[in-house]
Amino acid sequence: MRLSQRLTRGRKAWSEPPFWSLDRLPMLGSAGVLADREKIGNDYEGYVRGAYKSNGIVFACILARQLVFSEARFQWQRMSTGRPGDLFGTPDLALLETPWPNGTTGELLAWMEADVSLAGNFYATITDDAGHFGKSATGPGRRITRMRPDWVTIVLNSQSGDPYALDTKIVAYVYEPPVTAGLRSEPVTLLADEVCHYSPIPDPEARFRGMSWLTPVLREIEADKATTHHKKRFFENGATPQVIVSLDTDDDDTFQQFVEMFRRNHRGPDKAGETLFLANGADAKVVGADLKQLDFKNTQGAGETRIAAAASVPPVIAGFSEGLQAATYSNYGQARRRFADGTIYPLWRSAVGSLQTLLPPPDGARLWFDPSDVAFLREDRRDVAEIQQAQAMTIRQLVDAGFDAASVAAAVKAEDFGLLTHTGLFSVQLQPPGSGQTTNEPGQEAT
Structure with missing residues (x-):
């Protein structure tokens, strides 16, 4: 199978x-x-x-x-x-x-x-x-x-x-x-x-x-x-609050005709803001917001x-x-x-x-x-440049202190100073007095 x-x-x-x-x-x-x-x-x-x-x-x-x-x-x-x-x-x-x-x-x-x-x-x-x-x-x-x-x-x-x-x-x-x-x-x-x-x-x-x-x-x-x-229904209904209209009549036909006329003349966004005219004892009250x-x-x-x-x-x-x-x-x-x-x-x-x-x-x-x-990240490039500048200063200081340049670069990149190795050499400022040897002009004795 x-x-x-x-x-x-x-x-x-x-x-x-x-x-x-x-x-x-x-x-x-x-x-x-x-x-x-x-x-x-x-x-x-x-x-x-x-x-x-x-x-x-x-x-x-x-x-x-x-x-x-x-x-x-x-x-x-x-x-x-x-x-x-x-x-x-x-x-x-x-x-x-x-x-x-x-x-x-x-x-x-x-x-x-x-x-x-x-x-x-x-x-x-x-x-x-x-x-x-x-x-x-x-x-x-x-x-x-x-x-x-x-x-x-x-x-x-x-x-x-x-x-x-x-x-x-x-x-x-x-x-x-x-x-x-x-x-x-x-x-x-x-x-x-x-x-x-x-x-x-x-x-x-x-x-x-x-x-x-x-x-x-x-x-x-x-x-x-x-x-x-x-929101859509609000504007469809005239962009106005809800309105209750009361009509003083017991005739169903008269009532239905009034309702149809009212909806036809006052409903819809194109009717918003118009003056409302009522007759025959009709009364309008706002009940919505x-x-x-x-x-x-x-x-x-x-x-x-x-x-x-x-x-x-x-x-x-x-x-x-x-x-x-x-x-x-x-x-x-x-x-x-x-x-x-x-x-x-x-x-x-x-x-x-x-x-x-x-x-x-x-x-x-x-x-x-x-x-x-990525254009969206362009401003991040400035931050990267600032970080690289700080790293360059760190590399310079460590190399001046006598650490091997290759190990300094690896340690800074990995953010692990355990990778540093020293050359055994120190700057002149760290030498004990009298331990260094100076170079004299020709014909002069070494001091």
Whole structure:
């Protein structure tokens, strides 16, 4: 029996009900864990349609992450005695520079960020024009192929068959797209070392899959959509507070005619601000509050901030109202540093570790990212220059004190003074009186 048949035999059917309803939100649970396999823990299409494509706050957070994350380039980095060294390139990196025909490194990173935000996981493998996958894809047209996360199943194995046993490990990934237009593709089974699996936020209810940052703030997203809908209805109803109109009549026909006339003449944003004229004993009373009285801006702004916090994006970076209220140049610089150091750099580190599966590094090196051309980090270059200036002063002082220049450079770079070695030579100021020998003019005696 083929490996793919053995791995998919006895597979249990699994699906989730429609996601985007409040009754569904608390039910995210561990429905994606099926005996010896794991799927993503949420409805991917529900997140895409219910949040990404229909909520401006979620879209802005993901876009802010994408725009910076996709700017990095990939290089090899030498490793010497466990310490990172200089960056260098080889022709093998062309696979990441052009991951698919007409594709770019930035597009690959943008897809990685989108899938991780919406599904918690990004999967990819190598294919070629001959229809080979994984390590067997060595022919013409070799390229990286994204695997839609909700069509991927992680297959687990342990000696006991228990997915929660300590010896459980990933043995394969099964990619199984649904039937489309009456056509069904055969499931493709790939071994663990043939798939790039990028999942920077772990799902505590699973062993190996990741979790979307949207999951903890689903209620906030739904509340933001509700407030936006409320604002829309406010303007549709005349951009005025709620009004109760009482009419002194017992005739139902007269009452209905008055209601229709009132709605026709006084409802809608184009009727806002007009003078209200009433007759036949009609009386109008305001019972609602306008957006200012409801403190609408702060109410919606608080939800925006909570969503941005889950995305690890400072509100001022995403352009949200609460962030802009307190924004100054200094605050923006601090927010930019927080976003770069606390969000983007960790994501880059996790991404290169995952991509190494598809592109094994040369001996003594690792795949790494090069952020030197990222415009968002340009101000950080000044900080780097200041650090290098301080390091240069330290190197000068240590060399003047008699330490070996090569060991000084290594110690300062590694921030480990235990690497210093001394030459045995000291500066003149440290010599005991009379121990030195001076050079005299010709014809004079040595003193």
